[in-house]
Structure formats: C-alpha cells, structure tokens
Amino acid sequence: MSALFPTYKRKQIQLQQGNGPYVFDQNNKKYLDFTSGIAVTSLGHCHPEVVAALQKQSECIWHTSNLFQIQKQELLAETLVKNTNMDLAFFCNSGAEANEAAIKLAKKFTKKNKIITFNDSFHGRTFGSMSATGQQKIKDGFGPLVSTFLHLPWNDISQLEKHTDGETAAIMMEVIQGEGGIKIADFNFYKKVQEICKKYDILLIIDEVQTGIGRTGKRYAYEHFGLDPDIVTLAKGLGNGFPIGAMLGKRKLAEAFGPGSHGTTFGGNPLACAISQSVLNIIFQDEFLKEVERKGKNFKEQLEDHLLSYPSVNEIRGEGLLIGIECDHAGEIIVNLENEGLLTVPAGERVIRLLPPLNVKDEELTSALNKILAVFHNIHETVS
Structure with missing residues (x-):
C-alpha cells in the first residue's frame, strides 16, 4: 500500500537514470524520452553544462529569501526580456504560480475582474489557474471556483467580438494549446485578439509555460504570430527539470506590483537562477x-508523409518540437510505443504528444520515426 495520495495514474515504469535523450528503467531497459518530463528537460537529462552550473552554485549559496538582493535574478531577468517588448520579471516555482501572479497583476492593474480564456485551455491546478482553465474535468468536485473567468470557443472570432468589452481586464491564452491537444488557431484569430486588446485597453496574457524557452523554434511561441503581449508566463523548460517559473511584464505594470502585493519564499533563489541561466x-x-x-519541420513532414495515409490518423500539427498526432487508439499506441522503447505523452483524448529534447539529433528523430511507423503499422494490421 503506497503512502502517496493517488493523484496520478502512474505507469509501472520507474525511470532511474537519464543521459541526453535516453532514460533507463528499473530493469535497465532503454527508452528514447520524447516526453522530456512534459516539455521540461529541453536539453535532455544530465546536460553537462547544466550539471556544472548546479554543482558550482550549490557550493556557494542555495537560498537567501527575496528580502535580499539576488544578482542572479537580475541577470536572468535581463536575459529573458532582452530583445522583447517585456521589461520586468517576477520569479516563482511553477507554471501555475506564474499564472496566479499574472491573474493577480491583471486584476490589480486594470481594477477590473473579467478575464477571458478559452475552451480546452490549461493554466494550472491552483484555484485561480484552475478557474482560468477551459477543461471541466480539471474542476469537477471542487465546488465554486473564481467566478470572473469567461471561457470562449478557441479560434472563434465572432464569439470573441461578442463577449469582449471595456469591462474586460485581460485575455489569457496559450498560443498553442498544449494539454488541450496541440491546437493552433488561424492567424487571423491571433490578429483579432490583438486588435480587440488595443481597442478596449485590455491586457494580453500569454501562457508560455509549455511553449516557451525554444520549444517551438522561437524563444517564445507568440513570436510566430506577431503578438504584442503585456504579460508572459513561463516555467517547464526554464530550468531543465529544476523548479522555476517566471512572469514577464511591461514596465507600466510595475505600479500594481509594489512591495507586499505579491511574493514567494523559494521563487528565484540563487540555485534555481544559476541553473536557468545555464539553460538560456x-x-x-x-x-x-x-x-x-x-x-x-523535417520531423513533422516525415510524420505527415508516412502517417496521413492511415484512415485512423486525422491530423499532425504543431510547431518546432511540439508535435501532436491526432488519431484513433491514441492510448493504445502510446503503450505500444513504450514497448518499442519510445516514451510519449497524451494531449487530450485523441492526441499523441511528441516532446523530444530540443538538442535531439537527426538520427534520434529517425529512430523515433521508425518506432512510430512500426507501431502504427501493427495497430492498423490488427484493427483491419
């Protein structure tokens, strides 16, 4: 009997060692890890430069609290906002915390309450971020949530225009919905979001927890769509597995986040910042x-060339090394891929999510492709 709360549906695999894109289980079976801890270990496991940064800082000082100046925070913040329209950073420990900070900041700055988010979005599991999330299964059983969120259909301009007005504090969105199924909107939708924000003086919050830090081939995914966010939230790939999150914002927002308005005990400690700086x-x-x-681009094209001929495969979508295969039998295929030595993760009910390390080699992508093709062929033959 486990002493853990059963909050996760865990596999029987225990990953005990990692090296680059490979992990090894309790039986020393080798896998290509195309989960990357769900878009976290973007430089693979035990990257030597990240390990060196951790070791060096661990011998100096780990934690001081934010009552003191932390120079590594200053340097990391400058790196994150460089060559963007962002000016300031707040450091925390996770994506949910980053989104909580964004929600608080938007309401306090605008002095308005209504925040628009979208169906199938995912922003976290705290009460505020869970309320922002557009998936009912995340909320079931928790009673009344924060009531000032309005969830609209994703990629629906008419509904966006209908429900947005001067009482709206912010529009909050993932530019590519991750947990919701790797869903990308039409370019005109992003353009309309930006226009509406400027028209009504609404803050644009972009949740880059999964898509940020190079995952899509840009520093931040919003760069693909010509957007001008007021707030950006980050975590996952920011620390390559060491807990750290961040909220970036424009300088005008500083007036609403003065001393005592928000805080964190562990956020932005010297150890986390040193590791994150080595990643960036x-x-x-x-x-x-x-x-x-x-x-x-090459990997997605190869998947399309080989898989779209199967009637069970509906679409392959994504950007950079965030790729989803929408298909029948997704859960069964994920299990079969594990047997073949390739770890993947679902996104929604019918999508296989592929999240290799960003420094994955071409030959490792080819190996993964061959495993995927073998499993799809076997599944197709069985179903036929």
Missing part, C-alpha cells in the same frame, strides 16, 4: 533555435 545560455542562441525549427 544554450537555448537562446540563434543557431540553436534555427536548428529546433529545422528539425521540427
């Missing part, structure tokens, strides 16, 4: 990001 030093290089775009 690698990922935010132009050549690195170009390679992510190239590898993602």
Whole structure:
C-alpha cells in the first residue's frame, strides 16, 4: 500500500537514470524520452553544462529569501526580456504560480475582474489557474471556483467580438494549446485578439509555460504570430527539470506590483537562477533555435508523409518540437510505443504528444520515426 495520495495514474515504469535523450528503467531497459518530463528537460537529462552550473552554485549559496538582493535574478531577468517588448520579471516555482501572479497583476492593474480564456485551455491546478482553465474535468468536485473567468470557443472570432468589452481586464491564452491537444488557431484569430486588446485597453496574457524557452523554434511561441503581449508566463523548460517559473511584464505594470502585493519564499533563489541561466545560455542562441525549427519541420513532414495515409490518423500539427498526432487508439499506441522503447505523452483524448529534447539529433528523430511507423503499422494490421 503506497503512502502517496493517488493523484496520478502512474505507469509501472520507474525511470532511474537519464543521459541526453535516453532514460533507463528499473530493469535497465532503454527508452528514447520524447516526453522530456512534459516539455521540461529541453536539453535532455544530465546536460553537462547544466550539471556544472548546479554543482558550482550549490557550493556557494542555495537560498537567501527575496528580502535580499539576488544578482542572479537580475541577470536572468535581463536575459529573458532582452530583445522583447517585456521589461520586468517576477520569479516563482511553477507554471501555475506564474499564472496566479499574472491573474493577480491583471486584476490589480486594470481594477477590473473579467478575464477571458478559452475552451480546452490549461493554466494550472491552483484555484485561480484552475478557474482560468477551459477543461471541466480539471474542476469537477471542487465546488465554486473564481467566478470572473469567461471561457470562449478557441479560434472563434465572432464569439470573441461578442463577449469582449471595456469591462474586460485581460485575455489569457496559450498560443498553442498544449494539454488541450496541440491546437493552433488561424492567424487571423491571433490578429483579432490583438486588435480587440488595443481597442478596449485590455491586457494580453500569454501562457508560455509549455511553449516557451525554444520549444517551438522561437524563444517564445507568440513570436510566430506577431503578438504584442503585456504579460508572459513561463516555467517547464526554464530550468531543465529544476523548479522555476517566471512572469514577464511591461514596465507600466510595475505600479500594481509594489512591495507586499505579491511574493514567494523559494521563487528565484540563487540555485534555481544559476541553473536557468545555464539553460538560456544554450537555448537562446540563434543557431540553436534555427536548428529546433529545422528539425521540427523535417520531423513533422516525415510524420505527415508516412502517417496521413492511415484512415485512423486525422491530423499532425504543431510547431518546432511540439508535435501532436491526432488519431484513433491514441492510448493504445502510446503503450505500444513504450514497448518499442519510445516514451510519449497524451494531449487530450485523441492526441499523441511528441516532446523530444530540443538538442535531439537527426538520427534520434529517425529512430523515433521508425518506432512510430512500426507501431502504427501493427495497430492498423490488427484493427483491419
């Protein structure tokens, strides 16, 4: 009998060691890890530069509290906002915390309450971020939630125009819905969101917890769509597995987040910031990001070339190395891929989500492709 609350439906696999894109279970079986801890270990497992940064800082100081100046926070913030329209950063420990900070900041700055989010979105599991989430299954059983969120259909301009007005504090969205099924809207939808925000003086909050830090081949996914956010939230790939989150914002918002307005005990501690800085030093290089775009484009095209001929496959979508295969029997296929030595993760009910490390090699993508094709062939033959 486990001493843990049963909040997760766990596999019988115990991952005990990792090296680059590979992990090994309790029986020493080797897997290609295309979950990356759900878009977290973007440089793979035990990357030498990240390990070195952790070891070096761990011998200096781990934690001081935010009552003191933390120079590594200053440097990390500058790296995150450089060459963007963002000016300031607040550091926390997770994506849910980053989104909580964004919700608080938007309401306090605008002095308005209504925040528009979208069906099938996912923003976290705290009461505020859960209320923002557009998936009922996340909310069932928890009673009344924060009531000032309005959830609209994703990619529906007419509904957006109908329900947005001067009483709206913010529009909050993932530019690519991750947990909701790797869903990308039409370019005109993003354009209309931006127009409406400017028309009614509404803050635009972009949740980049899963899509940020190079996952789509840009530093932040909103760059693909020409958006001008007021607030951006980050976590997951920011620390390559070490807990850290961040909220970025424009300088005008500083007036609403003065001393005592928000805080965190552990957020932005020197150890987390040193590790994150080592991650960004690698990922935010132009050549690195170009390679992510190239590898993602090629891998997606190969998947389309081989899989779209199967009647059970509806669509392959994504950007960079965030790719979803929408198909029948997704759960069964994920289990079969594990047997073949490839770890993937679902997104929604019918989507297989592929999240390789951003520094994955071409030959490792080819190996994954061959495993995927073998499983789809076997499933198709069985169903036929």
